[in-house]
Amino acid sequence: MTATDSPDLLPMWGRTHGNRSPVTCQLKCDSACAHPVPNRSAEPSFADIASRQLTRRSLLIGTGAVAVAAAVPPLSVRPAEAAPRAAGAGEVGSGALRFTPIASVDDAVDALTVPKGWRWTPILRWGDPLFDDSPAFDPTVPDAEAQERQFGYNNDYLDILVTDRRGRKALLCCNHEYVNRAIMFPPTSSAALEREVLKATMAAHGFSVVELRRSATGRPWRYVRGAAKNRRITAYTAFELTGAAAGSDLVTTAADPSGRRILGTFGNCSGGTTPWGTILSGEENFNGYFRADPGARGSARYGLTNKPSTYGWENIDPRFDATGPDYANEPHRFGYIVEIDPQDPTSTPRKHSALGRFKHEGANIRVDRDGTVAAYMGDDERFDYLYKFVSKWKYRPGSSASARRHNLRLLTEGDLYVARFSGVQNPGNDNLGTGSWIPLIMNGESVVPGMTHEEVLVFTREAADTMKATPMDRCEDVQPNLQSGKVYVVCTNNADRGVRPGKPGPDAVNPRAANKNGHIVEITERGDSAGATSFRWDLFMVCGDAGQAGTYFGGWTGDVAPISCPDNIAFDSRGDLWIATDGAPSSIGKADGLFRVPLQGAERGHLTQFLAVPVQAETCGPVVHDTDGSVFVAVQHPGEDGSWEQQLSFFPDYVPEGATPRRGAWRGPRPAVVQVTKG
Template sequence: MPDLLPMLGRTHGNRSAVTCALKCDSACARPVPNLSTEPTFAAVASQALVSRRAVLVGGAVAAAAVAGPQLLGLPEAAAVEGRPAPGERAVRGGFSFTPIAAVSDDVDAMTVPRGFSWHPIIRWGDPLFHDSPRFDPTQPDADAAERQFGYNNDYTDVIVTDRRGRKALLCCNHEYTNRQIMFPPTTTPEAEADVLRALMAAHGFSVVELERRGTRRPWRYVQGARLNRRITATTPFLLDGPAAGSALVQTAADPTGTRVHGTLGNCSGGTTPWGTVLSGEENFNGYFVADPAAPGSARYGLTDKPSSYGWEQVDDRFDATKAGYANEPHRFGWIVEIDPTDPRSTPRKHTAMGRFKHEGANVRVDDEGTVVAYMGDDERFDYLYKFVASKKFRSGKSAAARRHNLGLLSEGDLYVARFTGEQRPDNANLGTGRWLPLVRDGRSQVEGMSVEEVLVLTRLAADKVGATPMDRCEDVEPSLKTGKVYVVCTNNTDRGVKAGKPGPDAANPRAANKNGHIIELTEAGGRGDAETFEWDLFMVCGDEGQAGTYFAGWEGPVAPISCPDNIAFDSRDNLWISTDGQPGSIAKNDGLFRVPLAGRERGHLVQFLAVPVEAETCGPVIHDQDGSVFVAVQHPGEDGTWAEQNSFFPDYVSAGERPRRGEWRGPRPSVVQVVADR
């Protein structure tokens, strides 16, 4: 944990400076890495278009090892019933609930609708294997942490694996750690080194088998199950694709440039049609000490100051100023692919998909079998990308089809988006856009840059071709029913504020954008390999009473929402939105929201749940057909200390009850299932 918090006093409302320091190395306290200001949207947007938008939006458990797999059940937590939202009726359909009102940001509770309860499936430190030690944060131990569920889960999926719906795989990222609330203070350098190694082991990814007694019942994880797996900051990875083996990714530890140890900063992700899981390496820069004058360092936010985590004290590769390690930062910032059905497989980092601060990647297969992945670069004024695989998807479950599909993301074309202000004559869409090629047919499309340079220094390549600077593209997901792509722009308080930076435009309509917005994008002809698209603003977030908000034309009451982050679709193609940062702008706990994308209710946003104090809602999974909603609850009680914890999620006790002797109590990031009461 850094001694200084650059964002202290500079965050919005109650947004935590600790989260800023640990998750993104206090990016907003430093100059924007994108020094490019061209093309500004004003150069391509028509005045008629901007005027039209002005009218639309207005104004600016612990357990012992056993011989066989053990089905673990956690203490069931009573639901805190959310107060019904004023003026809202019950949402009807395949998944019915009464929307809740927003919850004050000082409430340490998981709040769900009346008639629902929540159940933690798995928590930080829970044992995954037969020989996993019991959870004991008073004794930091990397070996133990590598055999326990990791910290700060983000991207999540629950993949049902049997016809009866009683077995599943839980796949989950572990984005970052908070040393101050996880472990006690130390008194010697040796003891602190043990803490640092334990923090490294708490990063990465988990695959965990689940079981349940029947549909519409809570899932429980199975300790010692065959497919259980932990991937950490030291797990071997294969670097594949066109940049693998190039001089840009070679180090003294790996002269071949094809083997990388670990993954870190893993944010969102996606599940592919062939059953693998994708994970985005996002804010990797904060883990390294690097030469800021090295090619690309400044553009990726790398500095020569001590890192946010101090891992360079226990592992030389995190000090890229040391001989032989200059390229180590180039080995992070990729899309990672993991096969959850084969615990002995080597995960891969796909260089063909470009290197930047990946929020995640989500794949669709169009009617022609074309495989396309959509990706956002989560930084102020950075870009929206897509990757189109060279080979077509093969359907079926044969071994040959599986081998073929496992290679789809290793070769293809990489594009970055430019939004323009042209309109169709019928005004059905607000604007159009073009996918600008960076790599096509194995050749660089960027003057003066080789394919390897484009893929390793992708931000520089996108600058050169004139991509549109966006308001932090986070989750980017296609609807598998309509093919429309939803681009979540979480916020950008520098737009129109910092000198030399772009002001508002039609695709990023607000100055000092603290609440964020969502864009709805339609590829030309519905084709994944289309190089043009149409787009509209689906939502401009905030409280409905704030100037500039817009909810797809809906004119009735809506839930207040700020900083949209991860999204998911239910079986009826409603969009579900999780938030990251609501305490900062509307002083409410983060939550999960539902909004229809079509029909008379299009744009009618309602809130389903709220997470505890100082927590973020991550990784929503919607199994509405069996009555389940899942979220990853990240960084509850973030601003606490070891001695003074701010949250006791998820292991709350009755009022007045004292912890048992030797029992530590504090927040444990967890994956939670919400189900209707039986």
């Protein structure tokens, strides 16, 4: 599937904005925004912004139509080097992470652009061999068994866990969210060969754990082929289902009558790293992988349909055809938070039903001084919700075997909440609003009328509908700032806000109609407690170009970088926020990137750009190690609109101008994890 395919195959053709490709929309989320909003019960939960004076900020909201995507411009390939600095920008940041901000980069440029005085190097690319017996990368001969032993495709969530005191050993942990068969493998000449391609795409999904080494702190990392902890998790890896839904009739299938052993994970978007050393991964757009009975419970609410799936896996594995009785419940076994132990490559990864089932962007953990554990989660769908889970048990510090066993059960049982935002508390005080965490599960029992505990965990969206949660503009990353305790909710966009009949219009926490640029909400929980059931909130950022009506940058009134569609976030050791984007700045034609913004002090809201990714790529999984001056990102779907015969990106294996490519070397994009360091 490429950008030259019929618009009939690409429902988002002509409906995207910025640099987002309709191919990406189809492959990543089954073109969700081209279909009816799954939340048919969504109603405004407090007064529309149109009927009130918002605040002294004078947010002048314009409706605006969603921009129509232009045809892909001619490519401009240039060496990967520092971009011109942003107009009027001096150095920003602190310590080892001081840099001169870059100016926005044209989205037709096939380069990864970093500040002057910095360099980037790839750590791992799609197809890199991870084990001693891994075959060399050769996409001309698709091989599922080979791909199971190689680094997967389209990395999203990322973390680099330093594992020794000298800072020379680490574990790289990352998701592999989705694939693009059209640019990965050549066209096939037989059904048998195409089946092998489909199996290879299944193997390219999932997760990787890879050991890293470096010569000294601040030097680039290199991965270790054949290391003891290297691991690949795919669409066929066995998972244990935990929580009250495990063993329920809602999750049993012909292949798993126990309802406790699930094969595979896919559509994994963002995630989080726990204080006890495990990795959390969010199963997001799982619906596009199945054919299902549209009349079955939950099908419409989760976007399941009876049409050929995005990847055609139902043609090689019967569990992806949920139209019959044997696998009718198979879709109910996806949409969870997955927990993986990167220290033990023999461990069975788990799916935690206690955290609910929806299109999880990810989950991030906060632990209070008294040991209270909370996980914050967003449902990445138009007009869906913000959630919090509070564990039944307290966190036990330390690395003893007993503490580890205890902490590994923290996400298996607890209270599940959904957020309801209230209107402006004091219109003269920076739009400060209030909100409540509405319980869905409390003390091991459902509090949702007409739904059992198991039903709430499997049909979580229905439960939240019943409890009148606030419909949000696609909650992506939701992370607590461990320095301040505040929680940041990234709402990436919602072009249907105030546009589609019968759906919510703008409100105080989702302040724009046809919201194509997104915003970030700042939450302060009552008593600064992870277990609080109420909170205050503020709008920290309303994205777009600084001169555009309705934008707001934390109170900063000077120059800022244009930003649109915030997605993944990270914090540095000072507590400053780093934002990765997926959709390009609102000044259409600019590449996605990574941005830094202080959250406190005189510089609060001063947004600057650190890097820009190659043509048609998305910035994912930022990791900031400011003690040694390292920044890491996952570069996803470069050259998405290309084809096998006509590739549109050569990231990250660029050939210097005038040089001859190595004989036999494949020329095309390889999604990769890169590190950016000084030097």
